[in-house]
Amino acid sequence: MTEVVILGAGLGGVIMAYEIKDKLRGGGNVTIINNGPTYSFVPSNPWVAVGWRKTADVTVELAPILAKRDIGFRPEGARRVHPEDNRIELNDGTELSYDYLVIATGPDLAFDEIEGLGPEGNTQSICMVDHAERARTAFDELVRKPGPVVVGAVQGASCFGPAYEFAFVLDTALRQAKVRDQVPITFVTPEPYVGHLGLDGVGDTKGLLESAMREHHIKWITNARTAKVAPGVMHVEEVGDDGAVKAEHELPFAYSMMLPAFRGVAAVAGIDGLTNPRGFIQIDKHQRNPAFPNVFGIGVCVAIPPVGKTPLPVGVPKTGFMIESMVTATAHNIAALVAGEEPRAVATWNAVCLADFGDSGIAFVAQPQLPPRNVNWSSQGRWVHAAKIGFEKYFLHKVRQGKSETFYENLALDLLGVKKLKDIHIEPAE
Ligand code: FAD
Numbered sequence: 001m002t003e004v005v006i007l008g009a010g011l012g013g014v015i016m017a018y019e020i021k022d023k024l025r026g027g028g029n030v031t032i033i034n035n036g037p038t039y040s041f042v043p044s045n046p047w048v049a050v051g052w053r054k055t056a057d058v059t060v061e062l063a064p065i066l067a068k069r070d071i072g073f074r075p076e077g078a079r080r081v082h083p084e085d086n087r088i089e090l091n092d093g094t095e096l097s098y099d100y101l102v103i104a105t106g107p108d109l110a111f112d113e114i115e116g117l118g119p120e121g122n123t124q125s126i127c128m129v130d131h132a133e134r135a136r137t138a139f140d141e142l143v144r145k146p147g148p149v150v151v152g153a154v155q156g157a158s159c160f161g162p163a164y165e166f167a168f169v170l171d172t173a174l175r176q177a178k179v180r181d182q183v184p185i186t187f188v189t190p191e192p193y194v195g196h197l198g199l200d201g202v203g204d205t206k207g208l209l210e211s212a213m214r215e216h217h218i219k220w221i222t223n224a225r226t227a228k229v230a231p232g233v234m235h236v237e238e239v240g241d242d243g244a245v246k247a248e249h250e251l252p253f254a255y256s257m258m259l260p261a262f263r264g265v266a267a268v269a270g271i272d273g274l275t276n277p278r279g280f281i282q283i284d285k286h287q288r289n290p291a292f293p294n295v296f297g298i299g300v301c302v303a304i305p306p307v308g309k310t311p312l313p314v315g316v317p318k319t320g321f322m323i324e325s326m327v328t329a330t331a332h333n334i335a336a337l338v339a340g341e342e343p344r345a346v347a348t349w350n351a352v353c354l355a356d357f358g359d360s361g362i363a364f365v366a367q368p369q370l371p372p373r374n375v376n377w378s379s380q381g382r383w384v385h386a387a388k389i390g391f392e393k394y395f396l397h398k399v400r401q402g403k404s405e406t407f408y409e410n411l412a413l414d415l416l417g418v419k420k421l422k423d424i425h426i427e428p429a430e
Contacts, residue, residue, distance in 0.1 A: 001027070001028060001029050002024065002027065002028035002029070002099045002100070002338050003028070003029050003031070003097065003098050003099045003100075004020055004024070004028055004029065004030045004031070004098065004099065004100045004101075004102070004334060005030075005031050005032075005033065005088065005096055005098040005100070005101050005102070006020075006030070006031070006032045006033070006101075006102045006104055007033050007078055007081070007088065007101065007102065007103045007104060007105055007267070008032075008033070008034060008035075008103070008104035008105040008106060008299070008301070009032050009033075009034035009039055009062055009073075009104075010039070010040075010042070010104060010105075010106045010299065011041070011042060011043075011106075011299065011320060011323055011395075012104040012106075012298040012299030012300075012323045012324075012326065012327055013032060013034070013102070013104035013105075013298075013299070014032070014039050014062070014399050015324065015327050015398070015399075015404050016102050016104055016298060016327045016330065016331065017030055017032045017066070017069075017071050018069065018071075018402055018403060018404035019327055019328060019331035019404040020102075020330075020331045020334060020335070021069055021070070021071055022331075022404060023331045023332070023334070023335040024334075024335060024338065027338065028099075028338060029072065030071045030072065031071065031072030031073070031074060031096065032062075032066065032071060032072070032073055032074070033074045033075075033076070033077065033078050033088065033090065033096065034062070034073070034074070034075050034077065035075075035077035036075055036077070037061060037062060037063060037075040038059045038060060038061055038062060039059065039060045039062050039399050040055075040058060040059045040060075040128070040129045041058040041059075041392060041395060041396055041399075042106075042127070042128075042129075043162075043320065043388070043391065043392065044057070044058040044392050045058075045126040045127070045128070045129055045131070045132040045162075046126050046132070046162060046165050046166045046169045046356070047169065048126075048129060048132035048133060048135075048136060049124070049126050049132040049133075049135035049136050049139060049166070049169075049257070050136065050139055050169055050170065050173035051136055051139070051140070051173070052169075052173070052358075055129050055130075055132075055133055058129065058392070058396065059129060060396065060399050060400055062075075063075070065399070065400060065401075065402050066402075068402060069402040074090060074096065076090045076091045076092040076094070077090065077091045077267075078090055078091070078267045079091050079267060080267050081101070081103070081267055081268050081271065081274070083101070083271060083273075083274055083289075083291075083292040083295055084292075086098055086099070086101075086294065088101070088267075098294075099294060100294050100295075100296070100334050100337070100338075101294065101295045101296070102295075102296045102297070102298060102330055102334075103268060103281050103295065103296070103297045103298070103301055104297075104298050104299045104301065105264075105265045105267065105268070105299075105301045106265075106299060106300045106301060107127075107262035107263065107264075107265075107300045107301065108262065108263050108264060108265045108266065108269075108279065109125065109127050109128075109260045109262065110156070110260050110261040110262065110263050111125075111260050113154075113156070113260070113261060114154055114226055114227075114228060114229065114260075115228040115229065116228050116229030116230055116231075117154065117226065117229050117258060117260060118260060119131050119134055119135075121229060122229045122230065122231050122232070122256070123229055123234075123256040123257060123258045124138050124255070124256065124257040125257065125258075125259070125260070126162065126166055126257060126259075127259065127260070135257060138255055139170075139173070139255065141255075142174075142179075142183070142254055142255040143174070143177045143179055145254065146174075146179040146182035146183050146254070147182070147183065147252075147253070147254025147255070148183065148184045148185075148186070148251070148252055148253050148254055149170065149183055149184070149185045149186070149253060149254065149255045149256065150185075150186050150188055150234050150251050150253040150255075150256040150258070151163065151166055151167045151170060151185060151186075151187055151188070151256065151257050151258070152167070152186075152187050152188035152189045152224070152258055152259070153188075153189050153190065153191075153258060153259040154190065154225075154226040154258055154259065154260055154261060155190040155225050155226065155261065155312045155313050155314075156190070156261030156262075156313045156314075156315065157190065157259045157260065157261050157262070157314075157315060158198055158261075158262055158300075158314075158315020158316055158317055158318070159198075159259055159262070159315075159317055160189065160191060160196070160197045160198055160259075160314075160317065161197060161317060161319070161353045161355045162259065162355075163187075163189065163258075163259050164187070164209060164355050164362075165355040165356050165357070165361075166257055167185060167187050167213075167216075167218055168212070168216060168218075168355075168356070168357035168358060168361075169356065169357065169358045170185065170257075171185060171216045171217075171218065171357075171358070172357060172358030172359055173358065183254075184217075184219070185216075185217070185218045185219070186218070186219045186220065186221065186251055187213065187218050187219070187220040187221070188220070188221050188224045188226065188234070188236055188251070188258070189220065189221070189222055189224055190222075190223065190224055190225060190310075190312035190313065190314055191222055191223075191310070191314055192222060192223055192241075192310050192311060192312075192314070193206055193222055194206060194209050194210045194213065194220055194222060195207070195208065195209040195210065196310070196314065197317065197353075197364075198306070198307065198314050198315050198316045198317050199307055199316065199317070199351060199366050199369060200307050200308055200371055202351065202364040202365070202366040202376055202377070202378050203364055203365075203376050203377045203378030203379070204378055205362070205364055205378045208362050208378055208379075208380050209362065212357070212362065212380065216357075221236060221238055221249060222238075223238055223239045223240070223241075223311050223312060224236050224237070224238055224239075224249075224312075225237045225238075225239060225245075225312055226258065229256070229258075232252060232253060232254070233250055233251065233252050233253070234249075234250070234251040234253060234256060234258075235248070235249075235250055235251075236248070236249040236250075236251060237249075239311050239312060240311065241311055242311070243311045243312070261313075261315075262300065262315065263278045263279045263280070264276075264278060264279020264280045264281065264301060265279065265301070268281065268301075272291075273289070273290070273291025273292065274289055274291060274292060274295065275303075276303045278303070280301060280302060280303035280304075281295075281297030281301050281302050281303060282297075282303050283296070283297045283302050283303070285346050286329065286333050286343040286344075286345065286346065287302075287326055287329055287330045287333065287347060288333065288343060294337075296330045296333070296334065298323060298326040298327055298330055299318060299323045299326065300318045300323075302318070302326070304316045304318065304349075304369075307369060307370055307371075316369060317351060317353070319351055319352060319353045320352070320391070320395075321350060321351075321352035322347070322349050322350060322351055322352070325347040325348050325349065325350065326347045326349070327404075328345070328347070329345040329346060329347040330345075330347075332344070332345035332426070333345050341429075342429075344426050344427040344428075344429065345425070345426055345427075346425045346426075346427060348367065348368065348425060349368065349369055350365065350366065350367040350368065350369075350375075351364070351365070351366040351367075351369055352364070352365050352366075354384050354387050354388045354391060355384070356384060356385050356388040357384075357385065358385065359382065359385060360380065360381060360382050360384060360385055361380070361381070361382075361384025361385050361387075361388060362378060362379070362380045362384060363378065363379055363380075363384045363387070364377065364378035364379075365377045365378075
């Protein structure tokens with residue numbers, strides 16, 4: 001029997017398990033390894049951080065669901081992948097062998113690269129649900145004792161949508177608590193302009209986001225390198241187009257949430273041929289690692305080069321729809337290999353994002369990622385908030401049901417009027 005192992009039970013890994021199980025039609029065993037027993041819906045973390053959701057609302061106990069689908073589950077987590085011997089060492093000292101491995105570990109959060117950054121230092125995070133819970137406690141304290149807020153992302157980050165989203169969600173939550181008038185908000189970002197998003201803008205994201213920030217009284221600093229974070233003071237260097245420092249800012253804060261840079265997780269970092277210097281999984285257009293062709297990568301853990309040059313490092317986002325298309329392509333390709341055929345499915349890697357403001361929001365679609373594009377569209381409205389709630393409900397329903405339909409294909413793309421987007425492209429057989 002073919003053994004397929006999936007490393008990581010996040011947004012990509014869980015649906016990967018469901019899709020490959022369906023595709024192999026009983027002709028293979030599927031096992032998923034995760035750090036811990038639960039799935040957690042990361043896009044809801046901004047809401048957890050202001051008390052609009054509880055952790056229990058957005059997490060799912062995986063063991064019973066996976067057992068029902070006859071998918072093996074190892075919640076011990078992986079210590080190290082050994083691709084040259086097709087095996088994985090788990091944190092409890094046991095090992096698992098595979099014929100095909102799909103790496104879906106998401107990011108390691110590089111807080112240690114900046115002094116004072118992160119929940120163990122002086123800023124909050126919304127990258128994990130337990131971080132978001134802690135950020136909620138700090139938010140409650142902010143409501144009790146209002147003061148300045150600094151929100152944004154540091155140099156090397158690749159996830160700007162959630163940074164903007166959180167600035168607007170915070171603005172809404174502080175207005176609801178009737179203390180917004182005592183909380184000046186500054187948005188700090190390494191992007192060369194507001195709305196760049198690691199994609200050199202999509203449609204008019206620059207105009208839409210600048211105008212929304214003006215309307216919501218959020219000031220911003222772009223081309224901003226976060227030098228260090230002391231208790232209550234962020235030290236920021238603003239650089240020019242040549243990368244030279246043109247201004248230094250000391251930003252006092254009562255509350256701060258900054259997204260860190262991402263890198264690959266320790267279990268795969270530094271494996272020659274598998275990962276790049278930052279620890280991201282190297283893949284070809286079939287999601288397959290060139291050095292170890294029975295290993296595939298999906299989601300935030302894969303290496304994607306930046307879109308053009310910027311004065312400070314700005315990464316490309318890997319959003320839900322893009323990840324779902326990577327999953328579908330990988331399921332096709334592994335099934336083809338098992339059947340003795342060549343992999344032919346190519347994920348389109350379209351960037352679709354809904355950035356919620358709490359009462360309204362901004363949506364964008366970039367197809368393909370690199371400009372010039374066939375679809376380069378952004379829009380603002382109350383419907384975005386509703387669509388994001390739909391995304392959460394539908395995705396959690398899908399995980400709980402053990403089903404692998406694609407949310408964006410079925411609902412969001414209809415709403416966005418871009419149904420013509422395909423999730424994958426199948427190359428003709430030679
Ligand atoms: P993850 O969902 O992070 O899952 C990785 C899994 O791997 C985790 O369960 C982790 O425990 C596990 N793992 C890690 N290391 C190991 C190991 N050694 N052994 C075993 N398991 C391991 N995208 C959107 O499209 N819309 C949004 O609204 C949106 N909001 C976001 C908000 C935030 C705050 C962030 C950070 C991202 C957001 N994204 C959003 C981007 C993206 O969709 C999510 O980050 C998504 O969760 C990425 O999926 P993933 O499967 O790659 O990684």
